[in-house]
Amino acid sequence: MSKIVIRNVCSADCEAIINLEKKVWEKIGAPVVTEELFHKWVSTNPEGFLVAVFEGHIHGYAYLEYIEFTPDSFNNMQLRKFLQSGYEGTGHCPSGNTMNGLSLAVDMPNRGIGKLILQRIIQLGIEKKQDYLIALARLPGLSKFLETVKEEIKATTPIQKLALYYAISCVNLIRGNMSSRLLDITIPTHIKVTEKDPVLCRFAEIMKMSLHDVFPSAFNDPESCNMTALMVYNFKDSRGG
Numbered sequence: 273m274s275k276i277v278i279r280n281v282c283s284a285d286c287e288a289i290i291n292l293e294k295k296v297w298e299k300i301g302a303p304v305v306t307e308e309l310f311h312k313w314v315s316t317n318p319e320g321f322l323v324a325v326f327e328g329h330i331h332g333y334a335y336l337e338y339i340e341f342t343p344d345s346f347n348n349m350q351l352r353k354f355l356q357s358g359y360e361g362t363g364h365c366p367s368g369n370t371m372n373g374l375s376l377a378v379d380m381p382n383r384g385i386g387k388l389i390l391q392r393i394i395q396l397g398i399e400k401k402q403d404y405l406i407a408l409a410r411l412p413g414l415s416k417f418l419e420t421v422k423e424e425i426k427a428t429t430p431i432q433k434l435a436l437y438y439a440i441s442c443v444n445l446i447r448g449n450m451s452s453r454l455l456d457i458t459i460p461t462h463i464k465v466t467e468k469d470p471v472l473c474r475f476a477e478i479m480k481m482s483l484h485d486v487f488p489s490a491f492n493d494p495e496s497c498n499m500t501a502l503m504v505y506n507f508k509d510s511r512g513g
């Protein structure tokens with residue numbers, strides 16, 4: 273059986289990555305990486321640009337940069353700044369304490385490719401003695417979940433709050449981790465989540481990342497109702513310091 277190989281990107285991968293992006297993101301309704309951005313990322317942090325190769329073809333990739341990050345004082349404005357600079361190729365700080373996962377996509381889902389890429393990222397974070405890995409998890413199950421919520425509740429509760437209830441409930445469903453601030457939030461009894469979100473719960477379950485907050489997406493993502501969850505992996509916890 274063929275093996276999935278994770279390796280660093282090279283400039284010749286441009287066309288394959290753009291095609292993969294189109295396959296994955298266009299059907300979701302989100303923008304795709306351009307040739308210009310691809311080359312910007314390759315020259316900014318090639319070490320954090322990983323591709324997954326199966327039977328000679330690229331079927332997944334991730335890109336991350338290093339930033340300075342403190343979970344407790346983090347807010348929406350900083351998040352926007354990180355994302356904007358990440359997509360402009362100006363946010364990378366080689367001495368930063370945190371890996372900022374800017375993109376992850378797989379065009380052959382449920383075959384273990386995403387998990388292998390994420391495991392390699394954790395390995396890289398350990399080698400680079402990072403404090404945190406942060407990633408914004410899409411919430412593709414949110415739109416379906418909101419169909420189950422009564423109209424009067426949707427009319428009176430901001431979408432960001434409903435998304436946060438959804439994200440917390442998903443994490444509870446898998447007995448995952450969340451920041452202590454979220455533990456004090458009482459989920460209204462009418463919020464009933466019975467299915468694990470396909471992206472948020474993957475980050476929480478296979479990566480043991482903890483849910484920190486929910487923010488409006490930086491790009492159009494109708495499946496996730498334009499909401500995204502900030503997930504944090506704490507390397508300090510895993511090395512016990």
Ligand SMILES: CC(C)(COP(=O)(O)OP(=O)(O)OC[C@H]1O[C@@H](n2cnc3c(N)ncnc32)[C@H](O)[C@@H]1OP(=O)(O)O)[C@@H](O)C(=O)NCCC(=O)NCCS
Pocket residue numbers: 296375376377378379380381382383384385386387388408409410468469470471473474475477478
């Ligand atoms: C999200 C995505 C990257 C996942 O990649 P993938 O290759 O399909 O994921 P994998 O096949 O490696 O996942 C397998 C693991 O996830 C687990 N898993 C599957 N669905 C899950 C869910 N809803 N909750 C928790 N774990 C789940 C499986 O049990 C398996 O773990 P195991 O080996 O321990 O049993 C991919 O589906 C994708 O690119 N989606 C579209 C773009 C996207 O949303 N990117 C993420 C941006 S935040």
